[in-house]
Amino acid sequence: MTEVLVEEQAGVAWVTINRPDVRNALSRAVNTRMTDVALELDQKDSVRAIVLTGAGDKAFCAGADLKERKGVPASETGPYINAIATAIETWGEIRKPTICMMNGSAYGGGLELAMACDLRILVDGAEVGLTEVRLGIMPGAGGTQRLPRLVGEARAKELILLGRRITAGRAAEIGLVHQAVARDQLRATVEGMLAELAGCAPLSLMSAKSAIQRGYGKELSEALSIERECYEVTLYSEDRDEGLAAFAEGRPPRYKGN
Numbered sequence: 001m002t003e004v005l006v007e008e009q010a011g012v013a014w015v016t017i018n019r020p021d022v023r024n025a026l027s028r029a030v031n032t033r034m035t036d037v038a039l040e041l042d043q044k045d046s047v048r049a050i051v052l053t054g055a056g057d058k059a060f061c062a063g064a065d066l067k068e069r070k071g072v073p074a075s076e077t078g079p080y081i082n083a084i085a086t087a088i089e090t091w092g093e094i095r096k097p098t099i100c101m102m103n104g105s106a107y108g109g110g111l112e113l114a115m116a117c118d119l120r121i122l123v124d125g126a127e128v129g130l131t132e133v134r135l136g137i138m139p140g141a142g143g144t145q146r147l148p149r150l151v152g153e154a155r156a157k158e159l160i161l162l163g164r165r166i167t168a169g170r171a172a173e174i175g176l177v178h179q180a181v182a183r184d185q186l187r188a189t190v191e192g193m194l195a196e197l198a199g200c201a202p203l204s205l206m207s208a209k210s211a212i213q214r215g216y217g218k219e220l221s222e223a224l225s226i227e228r229e230c231y232e233v234t235l236y237s238e239d240r241d242e243g244l245a246a247f248a249e250g251r252p253p254r255y256k257g258n
Contacts, residue, residue, distance in 0.1 A: 049194055053102070088114070130159060
């Protein structure tokens with residue numbers, strides 16, 4: 001069985017973690033493949049946006065494969081954890097817009113992976129949480145850093161230190177996910193976002209994403225300098241000329257990504 005599926009449709013790469021029998025847990029093989037997929041899609045000109053989801057309807061991703069990890073010798077624990085962190089960090093560094101279509105619950109590394117994506121849509125009835133402290137460990141693949149940036153320091157401490165699981169509705173309420181939707185509306189909601197992204201210039205999207213990620217947390221003067229640097233990339237692009245021409249002519253723009 002192929003554990004990570006990739007399908008490209010009309011400029012969108014749909015990536016599916018395909019281990020529904022173990023709630024799409026992140027094994028060593030999956031982590032390696034997820035890293036490779038992220039790097040490949042980031043460089044593929046035909047892909048303008050990426051959707052990440054899980055197989056089945058029970059979970060988006062349960063996090064690290066604890067059964068596999070139990071058999072990992074102490075000497076190999078470091079490289080094993082590094083493989084998860086590398087996969088998640090690589091997803092966070094993709095230049096193109098990424099949407100996590102969370103078809104079920106997400107815990108630990110699964111939630112950390114979702115947080116590495118730009119946009120998150122979660123199905124109603126699911127739960128999410130960074131529950132590692134209840135297993136004698138702690139979030140180690142970005143959770144202690146990304147969660148405070150999304151929901152604030154106080155809320156992040158509440159969720160991480162108490163190892164709490166929260167509902168989809170609560171996750172949307174505090175800004176951990178952008179929307180919580182009924183299962184039969186999940187794909188349509190994501191496709192609606194993709195339609196909005198399709199109307200935007202690819203280079204503009206990548207430049208804006210870079211400005212946000214590089215500037216966040218910096219002193220304002222430095223952040224504004226980063227924004228200006230990213231803006232100038234778009235200023236001399238063919239897509240900028242096309243956007244202005246389309247506006248003047250009252251027609252939809254035909255962006256090519258250059």
